[in-house]
Amino acid sequence: MSSKPIATSRSATGVPTGRLAVWWVLASEVVIFGGLLASYVIHRMGHPEWHAAAAVTNTWIGAFNTFVLLSSSFTAVLAHQAAEHGDGKGAARYLMFTILGALIFVCVKAFEWTTEISHGYTITSNGFWQFYYTAAGLHALHVIAGAIIMGFVARDAAKGRELHRVELIGIYWHFVDVVWIFLFPLLYIAK
Amino acid sequence: MADSHHPNYKKIYFTLLALLVVSVAGPFLGIGWVTLLTAFGIALVKADLVVQNFMHLKWEKRIVKYILGASVALMVLFYGAVAPDVQKHEGRNWTNDAAAAAVARGIPGSHAEVAHEEAAPAAAPEGHAADSAAPPAAPAAPAGFDAAGAYATTCATCHGPAGGGDGPAAAALNPKPANFSDPAFWSSRSEAELHKAIREGGASVGRSATMPAWGSIYDDAKATALVAHLRTFRK
Numbered sequence: 001m002s003s004k005p006i007a008t009s010r011s012a013t014g015v016p017t018g019r020l021a022v023w024w025v026l027a028s029e030v031v032i033f034g035g036l037l038a039s040y041v042i043h044r045m046g047h048p049e050w051h052a053a054a055a056v057t058n059t060w061i062g063a064f065n066t067f068v069l070l071s072s073s074f075t076a077v078l079a080h081q082a083a084e085h086g087d088g089k090g091a092a093r094y095l096m097f098t099i100l101g102a103l104i105f106v107c108v109k110a111f112e113w114t115t116e117i118s119h120g121y122t123i124t125s126n127g128f129w130q131f132y133y134t135a136a137g138l139h140a141l142h143v144i145a146g147a148i149i150m151g152f153v154a155r156d157a158a159k160g161r162e163l164h165r166v167e168l169i170g171i172y173w174h175f176v177d178v179v180w181i182f183l184f185p186l187l188y189i190a191k
Numbered sequence: 192m193a194d195s196h197h198p199n200y201k202k203i204y205f206t207l208l209a210l211l212v213v214s215v216a217g218p219f220l221g222i223g224w225v226t227l228l229t230a231f232g233i234a235l236v237k238a239d240l241v242v243q244n245f246m247h248l249k250w251e252k253r254i255v256k257y258i259l260g261a262s263v264a265l266m267v268l269f270y271g272a273v274a275p276d277v278q279k280h281e282g283r284n285w286t287n288d289a290a291a292a293a294v295a296r297g298i299p300g301s302h303a304e305v306a307h308e309e310a311a312p313a314a315a316p317e318g319h320a321a322d323s324a325a326p327p328a329a330p331a332a333p334a335g336f337d338a339a340g341a342y343a344t345t346c347a348t349c350h351g352p353a354g355g356g357d358g359p360a361a362a363a364l365n366p367k368p369a370n371f372s373d374p375a376f377w378s379s380r381s382e383a384e385l386h387k388a389i390r391e392g393g394a395s396v397g398r399s400a401t402m403p404a405w406g407s408i409y410d411d412a413k414a415t416a417l418v419a420h421l422r423t424f425r426k
Contacts, residue, residue, distance in 0.1 A: 070207045
């Protein structure tokens with residue numbers, strides 16, 4: 001890392017600049033998702049009738065996708081571990097597993113939404129479905145964006161380059177996982 | 192990435208999966224508070240495991256915890272400041288009639304039915320309202336319609352909890368709603384007139400338009416059930 005430009009090695013806080021930047025991104029994401037989920041909770045508590053709509057969501061699909069995301073987080077952290085041992089190829093391989101997880105997640109989501117929409121539950125059906133599609137949709141966009149960036153990071157890592165980025169994309173990925181950890185009970189369990 | 196800390200990731204991963212199973216199993220017990228606990232209590236535990244161990248926040252410099260903590264605090268502040276106005280549908284000097292009406296109306300077209308029949312999903316909700324021209328042939332009160340509950344949420348703010356025309360919002364109304372407990376009221380109105388007033392609004396029977404039209408929420412049968420409920424106020 002000694003030949004790196006200052007921006008990646010300088011660190012007044014003791015946290016590497018790149019990682020600090022990721023934390024700042026996540027701090028703003030906390031407010032974005034937090035605000036959305038808090039609004040959902042507020043409306044849900046004021047609208048007991050949403051119960052009828054929430055009962056329609058498929059807990060098994062939600063649980064399966066939770067499993068997929070938890071597993072992809074697991075492989076992401078293994079990639080980080082490999083990267084710290086200087087094993088770029090191993091890191092890249094684990095990242096590919098994580099990307100695979102993202103693909104499965106998105107496919108399941110597409111299937112789930114198609115079914116729901118074809119049954120007449122659309123984003124305009126009522127307040128519950130508005131939140132359902134907005135929150136899960138915003139989350140899915142994060143999954144897709146993360147998978148794309150991870151592809152670039154994995155490509156470099158396989159050549160032994162920019163290994164510190166494996167940790168950075170991992171931190172972001174775990175955050176996406178954490179958001180889903182809260183979305184799952186909110187949309188699929190607490191009926 | 193100076194300091195490398197690597198806890199036993201496999202153990203954490205399997206703990207997370209076990210917790211997932213518990214959160215899915217929780218609702219099967221059918222006990223409300225257990226479901227809440229297994230849903231949200233476990234979500235917190237899972238999130239903590241991921242954040243501390245996978246994101247390595249446990250070993251991160253304190254400034255990062257402050258940054259994230261500030262964000263979480265802002266979110267809590269947002270909830271605390273907004274919830275009292277939005278979550279509740281009435282306060283000391285205001286009521287949120289639209290929200291209360293949405294609660295009383297329930298999920299339009301009862302999607303549950305639609306899902307079972309799988310037929311013409313979009314058309315169902317408006318179906319009943321269209322044939323309002325037919326005279327109220329005293330349709331039976333629909334099963335499951337709670338007229339007293341609907342009255343309490345959508346009418347009582349103006350008409351008063353006991354129909355006295357003295358609800359919290361009535362002070363600002365001119366003319367005031369009639370007193371449903373007064374026998375004289377019942378001898379001077381016909382059933383059809385009251386029914387029409389509810390479905391089509393005060394103006395439709397030559398009264399004040401501040402009495403809203405409820406036809407989009409209460410179909411014939413429900414309006415009939417409401418009139419029957421109003422009659423119970425009579426002294």
